[in-house]
Amino acid sequence: MAVRTKPRLDARKLRADFPIFEQEVRGKPLAYLDSAVSAHKPRQVLDKLRTFYETSYANVHRGVYTLSELATAEYEGAREKVARFVNANEARELIFTHGATESINLVAYAWGLDNLGPGDVVVVTELEHHSNFVPWQYIAKRTGAAFRAIPLDDRGELRLDTLDEIARSGNVKVVANNLVSNALGTINPVERLGAWAHEQGAIMVVDAAQAAPHHAVDVQQLDCDFLAFSAHKMCGPTSVGALWGRAELLEAMAPFNLGGHMIRSVKLEETTWGQLPYKFEAGTQPIAEAVGFGAAIDYLNDVGLDAIEDHERELLVYALERMAEVPGLVTYGPAPERRAGIISFNLETVHPHDVAQILDMEGVAIRAGHHCCQPLMAKLGVAATNRASFYLYTIPEEIDRLVEGLHKAQKLLAQ
Amino acid sequence: MAVRTKPRLDARKLRADFPIFEQEVRGKPLAYLDSAVSAHKPRQVLDKLRTFYETSYANVHRGVYTLSELATAEYEGAREKVARFVNANEARELIFTHGATESINLVAYAWGLDNLGPGDVVVVTELEHHSNFVPWQYIAKRTGAAFRAIPLDDRGELRLDTLDEIARSGNVKVVANNLVSNALGTINPVERLGAWAHEQGAIMVVDAAQAAPHHAVDVQQLDCDFLAFSAHKMCGPTSVGALWGRAELLEAMAPFNLGGHMIRSVKLEETTWGQLPYKFEAGTQPIAEAVGFGAAIDYLNDVGLDAIEDHERELLVYALERMAEVPGLVTYGPAPERRAGIISFNLETVHPHDVAQILDMEGVAIRAGHHCCQPLMAKLGVAATNRASFYLYTIPEEIDRLVEGLHKAQKLLAQ
Amino acid sequence: MSEFDQMYREVILDHYKNPRGHGELDDADAHAEGQNPLCGDEVSIFVAFGEDGDTIDEVKFSGRGCAISQAATSMLTEMVKGRSAAEVAALPRDELLDEIGIPLTPVRLKCALLGLSTLKLALHKARGTPLPEEWAGASSDLELK
Amino acid sequence: MSEFDQMYREVILDHYKNPRGHGELDDADAHAEGQNPLCGDEVSIFVAFGEDGDTIDEVKFSGRGCAISQAATSMLTEMVKGRSAAEVAALPRDELLDEIGIPLTPVRLKCALLGLSTLKLALHKARGTPLPEEWAGASSDLELK
Numbered sequence A, B: 001m002a003v004r005t006k007p008r009l010d011a012r013k014l015r016a017d018f019p020i021f022e023q024e025v026r027g028k029p030l031a032y033l034d035s036a037v038s039a040h041k042p043r044q045v046l047d048k049l050r051t052f053y054e055t056s057y058a059n060v061h062r063g064v065y066t067l068s069e070l071a072t073a074e075y076e077g078a079r080e081k082v083a084r085f086v087n088a089n090e091a092r093e094l095i096f097t098h099g100a101t102e103s104i105n106l107v108a109y110a111w112g113l114d115n116l117g118p119g120d121v122v123v124v125t126e127l128e129h130h131s132n133f134v135p136w137q138y139i140a141k142r143t144g145a146a147f148r149a150i151p152l153d154d155r156g157e158l159r160l161d162t163l164d165e166i167a168r169s170g171n172v173k174v175v176a177n178n179l180v181s182n183a184l185g186t187i188n189p190v191e192r193l194g195a196w197a198h199e200q201g202a203i204m205v206v207d208a209a210q211a212a213p214h215h216a217v218d219v220q221q222l223d224c225d226f227l228a229f230s231a232h233k234m235c236g237p238t239s240v241g242a243l244w245g246r247a248e249l250l251e252a253m254a255p256f257n258l259g260g261h262m263i264r265s266v267k268l269e270e271t272t273w274g275q276l277p278y279k280f281e282a283g284t285q286p287i288a289e290a291v292g293f294g295a296a297i298d299y300l301n302d303v304g305l306d307a308i309e310d311h312e313r314e315l316l317v318y319a320l321e322r323m324a325e326v327p328g329l330v331t332y333g334p335a336p337e338r339r340a341g342i343i344s345f346n347l348e349t350v351h352p353h354d355v356a357q358i359l360d361m362e363g364v365a366i367r368a369g370h371h372c373c374q375p376l377m378a379k380l381g382v383a384a385t386n387r388a389s390f391y392l393y394t395i396p397e398e399i400d401r402l403v404e405g406l407h408k409a410q411k412l413l414a415q
Numbered sequence C, D: 001m002s003e004f005d006q007m008y009r010e011v012i013l014d015h016y017k018n019p020r021g022h023g024e025l026d027d028a029d030a031h032a033e034g035q036n037p038l039c040g041d042e043v044s045i046f047v048a049f050g051e052d053g054d055t056i057d058e059v060k061f062s063g064r065g066c067a068i069s070q071a072a073t074s075m076l077t078e079m080v081k082g083r084s085a086a087e088v089a090a091l092p093r094d095e096l097l098d099e100i101g102i103p104l105t106p107v108r109l110k111c112a113l114l115g116l117s118t119l120k121l122a123l124h125k126a127r128g129t130p131l132p133e134e135w136a137g138a139s140s141d142l143e144l145k
């Protein structure tokens, strides 16, 4: 057997897999620094999508005929890949959804409506994306449960010292947290929160939308109960994502969406549910999208998750260093060791929209806004931040162009 | 202006747009007679998907930068196409969902949870697809409302004579019906049911999953309140569909999925909802899929919905005639005038699985099963039927091959 | 041999057209009903034990189904007669599949195994033993009556 | 002229850096707050009417926003002073957009129109008239306080 040295990735080479970089934006090569919101797609994934539609497409699990068998095999093959990617015990614990948001709503509705009530407490954090905040707030309200958010301190860190008080305030039934913050890049102490959740008899729901694309996720090791993520952030198609859940919990739960394919028997008097994972996949599934998701997983596995993580960390360190040169620039978030390749920042007295606009004129795409994290913005005392985020195809030159653009914005608009 | 003669379609020519027909199945050309479950995709749609990912992909509504603006324009452009396709008053009444099933669940949950209770009656029909049956049954149960199904007579026709009795049994709040039955092809008297629903003060929910691909649908003319359909049955991608709803109703409703993008402001104490249609599009939307849906609408409009309908009716008449030659063959469903291009049938003493299997060996793909219509199957007194269904690319030779295969199945397996 | 002849080979057709063990037992020692949710097919299995309360003395089935499921169940009744309930409750599915001897896609596999899973369910119910892991998935497809 | 210079042309930068009408009015006859949910920007508009109760005598704004929204709101205050409330409540948005005079993408359009929609909201509230159809969509973006 060959000895494997620590794998590194060659971003410049990988970049050639991504057709989007072949075009220019406003006459300049595209510097795409918004991968946290969505990643671009390699040819391998686009080819798979196309070939699937051209040669193997049919509805799955429904036909006796060859095409349907082919499609089903592809779809279920993708399920196995995605399940293995997060180290699930069994493929039937892996439910295809339309994205992380839907995955979380599934748990909030299907588990929450039947298991929450007055006296119960649902706990999120002030660092959550709205998609792991609002569903819980909403279902808590519908069921009469209390809704609490673990506060952040001034540096944007979770105040775990508040846990005891929260535990005393009622029966903690749900703890929901993102593994990586999309706004600050923080890698959160999910295992610790999970252990606390289990002490309280609560379920631990992990939003891995921002983690799964960037480092290896292992549901056994996290010891969580549910885990949600989206394909589009990991080089896969839009409109597909996954929910991993413990089989016992999934089996005991009511379904979420109802309809074709998730039933065992339908009668006017009573309907009974199908087995896992179909019970949670009502209607025609995201068939081609799941197949594309599988191809994206293959792609990421080929590159290597560890290599991706290392690459992003190098870029992060470099970017933080270079950005420190820009006068009046403030960055938010933790030290690089505890952080994914995401930098939120503001230029003093220059509005993020203007920063992003000026950068766009240079062909540099970053995001400006609240990043679906209004509670965090309130804590930071800002309406919005700029955010640059990196992925496997990001090269240092893109960071150089970001920094140049920031100087320009500074010069033009700072008051 | 040129005088337009009644448009006809040339199925043989259109067929060349569909790469799936370039391959053989089991050494024979593919005869795909299962379009009611899902349609194949023309090159125009596949090209659009690919080009979009390669040149204009980004998350929508979120970025100030060029790619995001491009993607948003494509996505919203698709919304306008789909809205116009069903003659919506305004594009904001058209919500992109992940399919007809989710569209119906959205209404059942978001409208139903707040507007249904004991004493209320939710009315479906015995002819519904599970996707327009089970969500209503489930939400009725959760809210304490009664659940009723308009029964079918022996010929599979809705027994509208039962409406008075149903109206007397409580406050009818919802009437849900499919415009075209996926199992029998019946074109249902939706306008009539809608008028009755409105007399009762109920909302009329139309499942157009099977209608939209095959004939022109006009929400103004149908005078319904909600209309659900899926792209994948109309030459579009999987994982996207639409819900059209009256703006007043949508505005007054709670949201369904919660998360990023559907909010106005998120605070620990309270969250407020964004405007239509975003309020109902939580999380990252089915971006590329919606764009592909738009391309599919363009394709169908180019061919012409009336031409599609006429073509299917011709095939239907031909197929019914030819199938009458097969000994022991029973067909279900109404006369061709009131029927889409769908034929459910059984061969006496030969099980549908065996029929479909034997046909598959001849390269002919039909469906065998309960078609997600167990209540109807119970009424017909069968466990399953065979179903052949047609679309714009179907040619008479495929029907000839179907009939040959049926003779073969008959010979081999009839007892 | 064509794929066609392979799938509907003589012995399958024979079992389908002349099913062995077709019928019901009034005083069955073990009984279960199974359903294939894809096509709505149903099968009922009835078992009578010998004096030792373990040997399968008689096994009958009724219900409706495709040629594959009917033939497979018919073959199954021949296979298990005279064997111990404990043994049959743990019967490897390949033993039945080898007997059937035709290539089966995943969908058709469900048809072929409907009888066997229902039989196992009946035996486990009668003996009060839990269903083995291997059948956990399949069993939830079965209507437990 | 480069796209860049076009977008941030002199007059925009001038209004941004030296906003006219910046401030608040204590006894405003009309007042509203608006928010752009995309970036969380907020603007408050204050209007004082003349003795006829219709002429806009004074208009002020406060809040935070990008250069486009700040400059647009600043220009707006200059545009509407001395005009009748009824007229401004129905002001075609193109009148403001022409004044701004730069190409705007849909996202930036929201920035540019935030001040105007908030002003209209304030006027309609003060006059007790319903918001015109055209603003139905936009208005639901505004926090009604």
Ligand SMILES: Cc1ncc(COP(=O)(O)O)c(C=O)c1O
Pocket (backbone or CB within 6 Å): A260, A282, A283, A284, A285, B036, B037, B099, B100, B101, B102, B129, B131, B132, B178, B180, B181, B182, B207, B209, B210, B230, B232, B241, B372
């Ligand atoms: C009449 C009818 N309603 C609803 C559906 C559900 O559509 P989907 O599976 O795309 O959600 C279908 C298709 O399966 C259908 O034929």
Ligand SMILES: Cc1ncc(COP(=O)(O)O)c(C=O)c1O
Pocket (backbone or CB within 6 Å): A036, A037, A099, A100, A101, A102, A129, A131, A132, A178, A180, A181, A182, A207, A209, A210, A230, A232, A241, A372, B260, B282, B283, B284, B285
């Ligand atoms: C941390 C986090 N959670 C949840 C989501 C929601 O994911 P999606 O929009 O794909 O449903 C996102 C991405 O927007 C995210 O970054």
